Amino acid sequence: MARIDFHSNVSDKLEYACRLTRKIWSATQEGELVRHIVIVGEKADLKKLDDLLWSFSGTDFLPHCYIEDEAAAETPIVLTDNFASPSLNAIPHADVMIHLGMRMPQDVPALVGRFPRIVEVVTVNEAERLAGRERFKAYRELGHELYNFDQSKS
Numbered sequence: 001m002a003r004i005d006f007h008s009n010v011s012d013k014l015e016y017a018c019r020l021t022r023k024i025w026s027a028t029q030e031g032e033l034v035r036h037i038v039i040v041g042e043k044a045d046l047k048k049l050d051d052l053l054w055s056f057s058g059t060d061f062l063p064h065c066y067i068e069d070e071a072a073a074e075t076p077i078v079l080t081d082n083f084a085s086p087s088l089n090a091i092p093h094a095d096v097m098i099h100l101g102m103r104m105p106q107d108v109p110a111l112v113g114r115f116p117r118i119v120e121v122v123t124v125n126e127a128e129r130l131a132g133r134e135r136f137k138a139y140r141e142l143g144h145e146l147y148n149f150d151q152s153k154s
Contacts, residue, residue, distance in 0.1 A: 001112070001143065001144055001145055002111075002112035002115060002116055002117065002118055002144055002145070003116065003117050003118070003144075003145050003147070004112075004117075004118045004119075004120065004139050004144050004145065004146050004147070005117070005118070005119045005120070005146075005147045005148075005149060006119075006120045006122060006132065006136055006146065006147065006148045006149065007020070007119060007120070007121050007122065007149045007151055008122045008129075008132060008148055008149070008150050008151065008152075009122070009123075009124050009150050009151045009152035010121055010122060010123045010124070010151045011123070011124055011151070012123075013045070013100050013121050013123050014045065014048055014049050014052050014100075015052065015056075016121060016151070017039060017049055017098060017100055017121060018049070018052055018053055018056040018057075018062070020098065020119065020121070021037055021039070021053070021062055021064075021077060021098065022056070022057070022060055022062055024037055024096055025037060025062065025076060025077065026060070035076070035095045035096060036076050036077075036078075036091075036092065036094065036095045036096070037076065037077045037078070037095065037096045037097075037098060038067075038078050038079075038080060038088070038091075038096070038097045038098070038115070039064075039077065039078070039079050039080070039097075039098045039099075039100065040080055040081065040082070040083055040097060040098070040099050040100065040101060041079075041081060041099070041100035041101045042081060042100070042101050043081045045100055045101070046066075046079045046080075046081060046100075049079065049100070050064070050066070050079060053077070062077055063075055063076055063077060064076075064077035064078065064079060065077075065078060065079070066078070066079050066080070067079065067080040067085055067087040067088065067091065068087055072087065072090070072091050073090060073091045073092065078091060081101075083105040083106065083107070083111060084105075084106065084107060084110075088114070094114050094115060094116075095115070095116070095117065096115065096117045096118075096119060097111070097114075097115040097117070097118045097119070098118075098119045098121065099118065099119065099120050099121065100121050102127070102128055102131035102132075103131070104134065104135050104138055108138070108139070108142055109142075112144065120132060120135060120136075124152075136148075
């Protein structure tokens with residue numbers, strides 16, 4: 001079973017995704033393998049996130065690329081708009097998936113079989129909150145371990 005974390009009531013999902021990605025990626029301990037992260041979202045959001053990841057911090061470098069790039073297999077942070085992209089099979093990334101979109105993955109068993117940890121980012125936008133609730137229910141019905149981290153208090 002995968003661990004699925006819902007980060008709810010996020011005010012700015014792209015900035016939050018940058019902070020979360022930095023936290024997960026930098027949590028690698030000395031001597032451990034670097035944690036690999038796949039970020040799934042809508043194309044327009046990924047374009048903005050790509051730009052933001054380059055300028056997010058003056059001191060932190062978050063190496064990333066799109067899944068179609070030839071360097072994707074060696075890059076620890078990969079961006080894609082497709083849960084079932086054939087390119088996923090060509091990369092070794094399998095640590096964490098961060099989902100920024102609203103749609104439920106079509107093949108949840110395959111997804112949780114590949115990623116031991118999935119993070120769902122849900123904003124304060126009403127449509128995104130409702131879609132997040134539906135995904136939460138669907139994951140729960142499938143028997144997954146769910147955690148909610150309410151960001152309204154942050």
